[in-house]
Amino acid sequence: MVDKDRLVAQARGMQEMAYVPYSNFRVGAALLTEEGKIFTGCNVENSAYGVCICAEQTAVVKAVSEGSKSFVAVAVAGDSDGPCLPCGACRQVLSEFAKPDMVLYCVGKDGEVKNFTLGEILAYSFHLEEKNFD
Secondary structure, three states: OOOHHHHHHHHHHHHOOOEOOOOOOOEEEEEEEOOOOEEEEEOEOOOOHHHOEOHHHHHHHHHHHOOOOOEEEEEEEEOOOOOOOOOHHHHHHHHOOEEEEEEEEEEOOOOOEEEEEHHHHOOOOOOOOOOOOO
């Protein structure tokens, strides 16, 4: 069972940890694994923008590096006017470890949470081989 409020609260809390001296756009993420563990992340910028890392990718890397490779939900909180959705790269990274029905709780600076599924926001993810999730 996904505790949406807890996941969103952790994502919003991670916004405070973001390192964003260039964009001033803070993003936090909280990723729930199939085992019930939560991994958090924030965006970390660099003056060479191509080597920046998004909050969602930080959470994924933390989870994978600790042995979790199956995700069921993620909350993404950002400084946007509307819901803060993962960028295209993050959508693809999430799809590597999640089913299309993984739920995303997206929240902007107004605090309103919008729900999406990974399949809705990334209809045709790229995979070298077809995965069997059954």
